[in-house]
Amino acid sequence: MSTLKAILALTPRSLVNRRVTAGLTVFAIAVSVMLVLGVEKVRHEAKASFANTISGTDLIVGARSGSIQLLLYAVFRIGNATNNISWKSYQAIAERRDVAWAVPISLGDSHRGFRVMGTTADYFRHYRYGTKRPLKFRAGQPFDDVFDAVVGADVARALGYELGDPIVVAHGLGAAGFSSHADKPFKVAGVLAKTGTPVDRTVHVTLAGIEAIHVDWRGGSRVPGLTITAEQVRRMDLTPKSITAFMVGLKSRLSAFAVQRAINGHSREPLLAILPGVALQELWDLIGTAETALAAVSMFVVAGGLLGMLTMLLSGLNERRREMAILRAVGARPAHVFVMLISESALISLAGSALGVAMLYAGLLIGQPIIDARFGLYLPIAPPSAADLTILALVFSAGLVAGALPAYRAYRHSVADGMVVRT
Amino acid sequence: MSGTTSGTMIDLRDVRFRWRPGDDPVIDIAGLTVAAGEKLFIKGPSGGGKTTLLNLLGGVARPEAGRIAIAGTEITALAGARRDAFRADHIGFVFQMFNLIPYLSPVDNVVLPCHFSAARAAAAAARSGSPAAEARRLLGQMELDADALGPGPAAELSTGQQQRVAVARSLIGAPALVIADEPTSALDHDTRAAFMDLLFREVAAAGATLLFVSHAAGREAGFDRTLALTDINRSAAA
Numbered sequence: 001m002s003t004l005k006a007i008l009a010l011t012p013r014s015l016v017n018r019r020v021t022a023g024l025t026v027f028a029i030a031v032s033v034m035l036v037l038g039v040e041k042v043r044h045e046a047k048a049s050f051a052n053t054i055s056g057t058d059l060i061v062g063a064r065s066g067s068i069q070l071l072l073y074a075v076f077r078i079g080n081a082t083n084n085i086s087w088k089s090y091q092a093i094a095e096r097r098d099v100a101w102a103v104p105i106s107l108g109d110s111h112r113g114f115r116v117m118g119t120t121a122d123y124f125r126h127y128r129y130g131t132k133r134p135l136k137f138r139a140g141q142p143f144d145d146v147f148d149a150v151v152g153a154d155v156a157r158a159l160g161y162e163l164g165d166p167i168v169v170a171h172g173l174g175a176a177g178f179s180s181h182a183d184k185p186f187k188v189a190g191v192l193a194k195t196g197t198p199v200d201r202t203v204h205v206t207l208a209g210i211e212a213i214h215v216d217w218r219g220g221s222r223v224p225g226l227t228i229t230a231e232q233v234r235r236m237d238l239t240p241k242s243i244t245a246f247m248v249g250l251k252s253r254l255s256a257f258a259v260q261r262a263i264n265g266h267s268r269e270p271l272l273a274i275l276p277g278v279a280l281q282e283l284w285d286l287i288g289t290a291e292t293a294l295a296a297v298s299m300f301v302v303a304g305g306l307l308g309m310l311t312m313l314l315s316g317l318n319e320r321r322r323e324m325a326i327l328r329a330v331g332a333r334p335a336h337v338f339v340m341l342i343s344e345s346a347l348i349s350l351a352g353s354a355l356g357v358a359m360l361y362a363g364l365l366i367g368q369p370i371i372d373a374r375f376g377l378y379l380p381i382a383p384p385s386a387a388d389l390t391i392l393a394l395v396f397s398a399g400l401v402a403g404a405l406p407a408y409r410a411y412r413h414s415v416a417d418g419m420v421v422r423t
Numbered sequence: 424m425s426g427t428t429s430g431t432m433i434d435l436r437d438v439r440f441r442w443r444p445g446d447d448p449v450i451d452i453a454g455l456t457v458a459a460g461e462k463l464f465i466k467g468p469s470g471g472g473k474t475t476l477l478n479l480l481g482g483v484a485r486p487e488a489g490r491i492a493i494a495g496t497e498i499t500a501l502a503g504a505r506r507d508a509f510r511a512d513h514i515g516f517v518f519q520m521f522n523l524i525p526y527l528s529p530v531d532n533v534v535l536p537c538h539f540s541a542a543r544a545a546a547a548a549a550r551s552g553s554p555a556a557e558a559r560r561l562l563g564q565m566e567l568d569a570d571a572l573g574p575g576p577a578a579e580l581s582t583g584q585q586q587r588v589a590v591a592r593s594l595i596g597a598p599a600l601v602i603a604d605e606p607t608s609a610l611d612h613d614t615r616a617a618f619m620d621l622l623f624r625e626v627a628a629a630g631a632t633l634l635f636v637s638h639a640a641g642r643e644a645g646f647d648r649t650l651a652l653t654d655i656n657r658s659a660a661a
Contacts, residue, residue: 006538010524017526017576322521328483329518330592331511331539333504418483419516420474420604 007336011343014323018316022348025312029352032305033395034359036298037388041360043291044387045379049130050284053197054247054276056128058256061085061093061263062245064270068286071279073107074245076198077115081107084242089269093248096262098255101126104243106210109169109181114155116169116203118210118243124150126249129197130378139163140190143206146234148189152200156191163188167203169213181213184230196377208238248273302395306402309348313341313406321413321421329419338411345403349396357384357392430495432600432632433457433480438489439658440475449475450486451658455650459494459599462623462633464643467652473636476652477604480634481514482506494599511539515593515631517622519605522589525578530569532577533558533592543596554595561591564625583614590622594629601626602634607642619645 015022054060054075062070063083072078087104094102103126106118121142124135140163142150149167151159161167166185186205194200212233216223228236250256256275263273324337364381372378384392435455441448449472457463467473478484479491482498483506490499494513498506515536523532537544537554547557559569565587572580577588586606593601603622607615623645626633635646643649 003539006535010527013526323524326522326524327535328507329481329510329516330536331507333507335504418478419481420477420518 003332003336004339007332007340008343011340011347014340015344015347021312021316025309025348026352026355028308029302029305029349029395029399030355030359032298032301033353033356033392034363035301036391036395037356037360037384038363039294039298040387040391041364041379042377043294044385045377047284047288047291049196049377051277051280052130053280054127054129056126056132056249057247057276058250058253059248059260059263059273060245060276060279061090061248061271061273064272067272067274067279068283070245070272070274071276071283074105074247075276077107077117077202081244084244085246085271086242086269087240089266089271090243090246092268093263093266094246096259098251098259099248100251101249102246103127104207104240104246106207106240107244109171109210109213111155111167111169111203112159114152114158114201114203116205116210118205118207118240120207123204123247126247127199129195129199133195135195135199136193138191138193140188142190143204144189145187146206146208146212146238147184147186147230148206148209149186150190150192150204151188152192152202152204153194154200155203156188161188161191163191167205169203169205171217183227184209184213184233194373196372196375207240207243211238211240212236302398305352306349306395306398309345309352309399310402310405313345313403314409317406317410317413320410321417324410324414325417325419325421328414328417332414334411334414337414338407341407341410342400342403345399345406346396349399349403352399353392353395430459431456431492432459432461432494433634434492436490438479438486438491440479440484440486448658450479450656452476452489452655453657455655457632457634459632460630462626462645462647463635464646464649465634465636465652466638466640466643466649467636467656468638471638471652472656472658473604473638473652476656477516477602477636480602481510481516483510508540511536512542513599515595515598515601517586517589517593517601517603517606520582520585520609522592523577523580523585526576528574529562529567529572529577529580529584529588530555530558530574532588533561533595535592536595536598540596543598546596550597557595558591561594561625562588564628565591565621567591582609583618586610586618587621590618590625594625594631597629597631599631600634601629601631602636604636605638606635608637608639 060070060074062074063081063085065082069079073081090102090104093099101122103119103122107115109116124142127135138153151161155161165188167188168180168182168185170180186209192199215233215236216228250259260273260275263271327337361381364379368379368381433455435452438450438452439448440450475484479486480493482501486499490497496509498509501509534554537547544554547554551557551560562569567584567587577585580588607618610618
């Protein structure tokens with residue numbers, strides 16, 4: 001048996017001898033490795049999921065403003081449109097030969113803190129998120145009647161809505177607006193499954209319904225003396241004169257830039273068409289500093305775990321001087337003592353990393369359905385990515401570097417002590 | 424390897440050692456010769472340079488002047504790693520206490536020198552078939568039953584048992600020289616006598632030279648020769 005092999009064979013036995021402290025150190029590193037890989041995974045999937053908040057839609061068209069502003073109000077229901085666009089413009093673009101479908105949306109009202117969005121039943125057919133996942137109904141179905149509403153998963157959960165419950169839309173965005181459309185309530189016709197997108201926090205109503213509740217309104221307030229009942233309104237023409245924005249699906253994605261240019265140069269009114277993927281990337285770049293902070297914090301946790309290992313090895317060093325001296329007496333070189341200590345930190349880092357990966361996958365197996373249901377974030381269970389392996393290699397290298405200090409001290413001890421420890 | 428060769432086992436000439444330049448020398452020995460197969464008792468008070476002498480003989484420390492030859496090899500002329508290898512091949516050590524790696528079994532402790540010396544591993548294998556078998560045989564000679572001791576850590580043995588395991592280790596692979604440093608000081612009177620009997624018997628059976636260092640007077644019985652470290656080390660009184 002070679003000397004080196006004998007020295008390395010001592011390492012696990014020496015660690016087993018100190019199994020409580022060594023085990024805790026391994027566990028601390030495992031927790032930090034699990035955390036850093038877990039954060040990395042969530043970060044990666046959150047970014048992918050964010051970039052796919054809306055997918056399968058080639059263009060979003062609204063009044064001319066900024067692309068991020070349009071994205072914010074049309075997709076994230078944040079902020080307001082500066083202007084509406086005319087129904088005529090919508091029709092003109094929807095009828096283009098290269099356009100497969102166009103779904104109008106109308107924003108501006110709210111329901112108990114949730115945004116109300118007027119749209120058509122096509123919305124539920126064409127909207128895609130994530131990896132082209134369609135919207136799924138947990139209960140009910142898309143619009144059938146003018147006063148049908150479909151609520152997102154968060155809305156249903158927060159307000160306890162079930163099929164058939166009435167919904168009174170408030171005019172404007174105040175949570176408890178004085179002016180409401182109480183005379184024309186909607187009825188919950190469908191409840192969507194969780195998506196992890198702003199769809200969850202949206203009350204969808206028909207475009208005709210939005211038009212209907214506003215027929216006796218002008219300029220943001222009720223017309224005095226004019227009262228049109230829900231029954232009367234059904235018989236009226238409820239085609240809107242204007243909408244907030246619309247989503248466009250193209251027959252071929254290759255024509256996206258050409259159509260975008262055509263819409264931006266629309267002569268009848270100033271319009272803006274954006275590619276959602278590009279605008280989402282711009283938005284992520286704005287808010288992405290949080291992700292960097294998260295990554296930095298998890299790296300500090302790893303550093304903490306490795307410091308724990310350093311502490312354990314250094315504090316154990318003094319009581320192990322006799323062990324080193326015995327090895328010296330039977331013929332070990334100081335270099336052997338160095339190797340023995342460095343192999344301890346290698347083994348601890350390795351075991352910690354392996355345990356951390358195991359804990360991560362166990363956590364994913366347990367947590368995946370819960371996270372998907374609660375946050376709409378689907379975390380696929382896949383083999384470690386190249387980035388994960390890089391992180392593991394970094395943790396291992398950092399473990400070796402940290403282990404070099406106690407190993408060097410042990411080396412110095414064994415040179416100074418020789419075969420007899422002077423106490 | 425065998426200590427039965429006639430001639431000189433240890434030869435020190437004008438050896439001087441000090442910890443730092445400018446310090447008084449700890450060791451200053453004009454000459455010390457130990458014959459092969461001899462059992463020598465060196466009596467010296469604690470702090471008289473005893474430990475340093477052992478480190479010099481083992482090649483762990485290097486004198487600033489003079490030469491040390493063991494079994495015909497001038498170890499003072501060897502580089503550090505070669506001295507470590509030479510120690511592994513030729514010298515077995517028994518210390519006062521804490522001789523054993525606490526988490527290894529008694530047999531694994533005895534086998535330890537064979538990992539650092541191919542020659543001793545070969546000698547042990549030639550004698551009993553394998554180093555582990557030779558370890559069991561030596562433990563048996565030291566009146567310890569390896570099977571009864573079991574695979575548990577050596578730290579669980581009594582002090583007397585640990586010292587006997589240490590002697591077995593110093594003898595495995597038949598090194599030419601066994602150096603014992605106060606191996607009995609942690610033992611009580613009866614155990615001590617039995618231990619010395621076993622040590623003499625097994626060192627003689629192995630044909631090794633024995634250098635026994637102790638601060639205690641009155642333990643010279645059974646040795647071929649007794650030296651006082653204070654007589655040979657000129658700096659000891661300083």
